[in-house]
Amino acid sequence: AQIEITSKKFEADQKKLFSKFIGNVIFKKGSDIIKADEVFIYFNKAKKPQKIDAKGHVTFVLHDQQGKKYKGKAKEVIYYPSKKEYYLRGSVEIVQFPQKKRIYAQNIYLNLQQSKISVKGTQDTPVKMIFTIEEK
Amino acid sequence: MKIYIFYLSLFGFILFWLIFFKPFEVEIANQPRANVELGKFVFSIFNTQGMKLHLEGDEAIQKATTMVIKHPRIQTDDKKLFAKKGVYEGEKILKLQGSIYYMSEEFEFFTQSAQYFIEKKILYVPTPFRVVSAKMELNGSKMQYYLDLDKIVAYDIKAIVKSAI
Numbered sequence: 001a002q003i004e005i006t007s008k009k010f011e012a013d014q015k016k017l018f019s020k021f022i023g024n025v026i027f028k029k030g031s032d033i034i035k036a037d038e039v040f041i042y043f044n045k046a047k048k049p050q051k052i053d054a055k056g057h058v059t060f061v062l063h064d065q066q067g068k069k070y071k072g073k074a075k076e077v078i079y080y081p082s083k084k085e086y087y088l089r090g091s092v093e094i095v096q097f098p099q100k101k102r103i104y105a106q107n108i109y110l111n112l113q114q115s116k117i118s119v120k121g122t123q124d125t126p127v128k129m130i131f132t133i134e135e136k
Numbered sequence: 137m138k139i140y141i142f143y144l145s146l147f148g149f150i151l152f153w154l155i156f157f158k159p160f161e162v163e164i165a166n167q168p169r170a171n172v173e174l175g176k177f178v179f180s181i182f183n184t185q186g187m188k189l190h191l192e193g194d195e196a197i198q199k200a201t202t203m204v205i206k207h208p209r210i211q212t213d214d215k216k217l218f219a220k221k222g223v224y225e226g227e228k229i230l231k232l233q234g235s236i237y238y239m240s241e242e243f244e245f246f247t248q249s250a251q252y253f254i255e256k257k258i259l260y261v262p263t264p265f266r267v268v269s270a271k272m273e274l275n276g277s278k279m280q281y282y283l284d285l286d287k288i289v290a291y292d293i294k295a296i297v298k299s300a301i
Contacts, residue, residue, distance in 0.1 A: 002296055002297060002298060003296070003297035004294070004295070004296050004297075005293070005294070005295045005297065006293060006294045006295075007293045007295075008291065008292065008293070009289070009290070009291055009293070010274065010276065010288070010289070010290040010291070010293040010295065011287070011288065011289050011290075012287065012288045013285070013286065013287045014240075014242040014243065014269075014286040014287065014288065015242075015286050017271075019271065019272070019295075021293065021295070041271075041297065043271050047269075047270040047271045049271075049297055
């Protein structure tokens with residue numbers, strides 16, 4: 001799927017494999033959406049995006065292969081297109097649908113291909129998870 | 137006596153000349169210097185660092201320090217810039233209008249108006265533009281391209297990153 005990005009400003013140094021989108025950045029890939037203050041795209045030598053780094057007031061809606069949806073926010077979201085991996089950093093909050101499981105952590109790793117999520121807290125801010133249990 | 141008559145007539149002649157011929161009244165020509173019309177031409181400017189500008193065109197009319205050019209073309213080793221019309225203003229700026237096309241190894245772009253600041257080698261595009269490169273296609277409202285730095289700064293952007301995986 002192609003990536004579509006809109007922003008207030010754009011800067012690129014043609015020789016360096018690096019482009020910068022600044023101000024009200026909206027990043028769309030298929031049904032996934034990431035919004036941020038700034039987005040940096042790093043290209044490999046074949047000029048394909050190899051790393052996408054969204055910074056500042058990041059909000060996202062992501063979908064994995066099994067139809068689960070992850071909606072949330074973070075200070076920074078790093079995305080590796082080739083492996084469909086996301087690293088969410090800084091006061092991360094995620095709500096996972098349809099179960100509506102809520103996760104609060106400092107670092108979350110999300111692999112949409114394998115529908116895998118791993119969560120890591122820090123010394124002073126442990127992971128917090130809230131999910132509803134159906135009692136029969 | 138004769139000498140007085142001579143001086144008197146000389147004085148009279150000068151008086152007559154001043155009154156009727158007004159030699160000190162200089163009329164400033166409002167017409168600029170004569171136009172120079174060129175057919176197909178190549179125009180290059182050099183400075184101590186080498187070629188500053190290599191400008192070609194199909195036709196041009198030069199008025200004073202301004203040259204109006206039909207189909208201007210700027211070419212350097214790996215960069216090309218074309219337009220329908222250009223106005224070259226005394227070694228400082230080249231204003232381009234209509235079907236502007238720029239091409240380099242890295243990207244090409246299309247727009248309708250641009251100003252090339254020759255000294256600083258900055259291309260300023262005040263109108264909507266489209267940039268196409270191997271990495272992405274970019275549309276925006278205006279942009280600046282720094283030729284020496286090979287750097288683009290653009291505004292109100294919509295980009296399609298083509299080769300996404």
